[in-house]
Amino acid sequence: MPVSIFGINHKTAPVEIREKVAFSPENIVQSLSSLKQCAELDEVAIISTCNRMEVVFRCTQIEGNDELFAVKMKQMQNWLVKEHEIKVNNIHEYIYCHTGEEAIQHIMGVACGLDSMVLGEPQILGQVKDAYGYANLAGTMGLYLNRLFQQTFSLAKQVRTDTQIGESAVSVAYAAVTLAKRIFDDFSAVKALFIGAGETIELAARHLSRQGVRQMSVANRTVERAQKLADEFGATAYGLSALSELVAEADIIISSTASPVPIIGKGLMEKAIKQRKHRPVFMVDLAVPRDIEPEVSELSDIYLYTVDDMQDVIKENLKVREEAALEAKDIIALHGQKYVNWLQSLSAVSLLKDFRAQFEQIKNDEMSRSLGKLNQKNNISSSDVEKVFTEFASRLAQKFLHSPSKLIRQAGENSESQVLEVLAQAFDLKVQNKD
Template identity: 50%
Template sequence: MPILALGLNHKTAPVEVRERITFGPDIIAGALRSLLEAASVEESVILSTCNRTEVYCSINDTEKGSVADWISDFHGLDNGKVSPYLYSHMDADAVRHLMRVSCGLDSLVLGEPQILGQVKSAFQTAASANATGKMLSKLFQHVFSVSKQIRTDTAIGNSPVSVAFAAVSLARQIFSELKEQTALLIGAGETVELAARHLHQNGIGRIIVANRTVERAHSLAAQFDGYAIALTEIGNHLAEADIVISSTASPLPILGKGTVERALKERKHRPIFMVDIAVPRDIEPEVADLSDIYLYTVDDLDEVIEENKRSRQEAALQAEEIIDQHVEEFMGWLRSLDAVELIQGYRIQAEQLRNETLKKALQQLKKGKSPEEALQFLAHTLTNKLLHTPSAQLRQAGFDGQIELLEAANTLFQLKKPTNRP
């Protein structure tokens, strides 16, 4: 059964397109159910992050158009406005793509480790929604094993590089010293936690964490001697912030132009550096038009990220070699599934012949035949029945000149030419 990987990412689609194709945590289970109702889809996992939205499916045929149409229809968009940004991979290419994604080789920051956790979470969500089966379960477990090997055997993850790290690096370039600065972090997920860690390591003066759940914000802020506020309190504290880094799963912007204007007025127009990592965006794009605001999205971090990429290229080449080996290993397992069905069918046929012949041999015993005669009958009849069809097919293959079939049979049965013919 074909495997399809279809989606878009930071390389193929700008943020304004990506933010319209996301699957938030509250809708992803329903989305999986909807996708499985598509006639060609048997199993599916949906991966949706700030930099990519991808659908991994096992499908009944090689037609990928129905899945592409489903993505557009689910989000209420014209397919013509989405399809130019989509890429697709089939079978071995799909397996390779998933491995590269999980290892961070396809990330905005080469080798970043967060994506593996996001892939694991996507798979667990799909498994909980009963959207996965034998094929995708095997694939994703294989991918997790490969990712672990690459982290262990290469230097792909040796330096602390991520989108969050790139954001903090840019803040250091702007402010040079962070000890006098205050950072407002919006959200309390992995990316924000990583940003908080990097800021703390670089000597940030104060950290404020704003989150929908204040308890979660407090738990994170406490690790870095910061304090927590609710999202509704951001307007009261924004003027304190020199640095704002935002990454939430909100479908609507958290910060609007009016709120930022009031904060700038209170700050007497001291500049604020803002990084909006979220997709959909947390900060209204119009905020970038304000004087004294330096607003960056994930797409603006390319220069910082390119510098980090160069330091990881050698490790990436090693990782690609490991991936190539494991792609072939998985595809070998996949091809073996066809053989399993064939073997099962052959065994069922052989067992039916055995049972029929054994029944006749037992009847002969009941009729007074000796055990030796019954065994002779059993061995002779069963051998003839098992060999009849293959022998007839091989004889016909010889008559038709099907040399490849004869050679395959010789390999299959491991036959030796008889030394003495009767």
């Protein structure tokens, strides 16, 4: 089987190892060319993300030879250490290898998010597409890998369409947005307030922006950092001192700061609710310790959720994704077999090409022989022509029938009925069974 994988990922190595083997977009094309040459590979692509580095390759030298495969893995390991100047003696402990159908299904599963740290996460498909693009730029993408990647992209699209692998929230930020949908039917007129400016708040802002929220405010201890995040989403930045005015305007409040004490109390929200004339407020406290006093949940028209509530949503939705993953694996198995069938068809095409070439040569040889005989005669009679062409047809038939006849006799002598049936089918004949 011509496809293999050599890699390191979040399941086999800690981050301090993974970061050592990562390839930057600026250097990956050059690295691909270097690897192809150093390891004598026919085709190669590299998938490099924060959670994995995988070399997908084809090398005809190692097909069907386990000893050569092991030598090639060692060769690639040495190249990786040299390329990244890695000073780790036990790098081999973190490396895994797949080949054949196992490798095919692995790369397909990776593209569908089945091997990701967060099950079903969609970003990995784009990263696999990047790997395909870099390999094309480097000139290391050939017939076999091109077909594999193209079929993988088609498969991933089908999995996203036909299963719920990416439908349910499995991050606290997206879980918060999922819960907000239960309160608000239309996000276009909703005002959102984000308290804090860290990664979780950024993710929440990104999700809400994609849902159609356009009116956003960001409040943070340092206004400069709030401004940096606000600029990305067309929001307005404030310091925490503005919270008393901001909470009265906000329909959605999501908070995640490092404050050791709550920054929003029950009294502040009581005042805000009166100013809002009891229009509902959706509040999510993703901070630990909490940013919002628990007593706020006692107020009417306020829907307050904590990070623990998000975890409950995530656990529930993970079950949905795990069920979808089982469906995805069935789809992957079908596409994997489809690729294997294509590989096998290449062997048939090659065999047919050789078959035709062999008998084309026989025909040409006999034709030259016959024409040579005719050219030797000065006066050619019709009987001469008939004799030459009779010999031509006879010799052509004998050479054509020699190998099949020999095989049929051997199969008959050895009682190999299956071989006889295949030959009969090939030549459109019937096998005569003797009782």
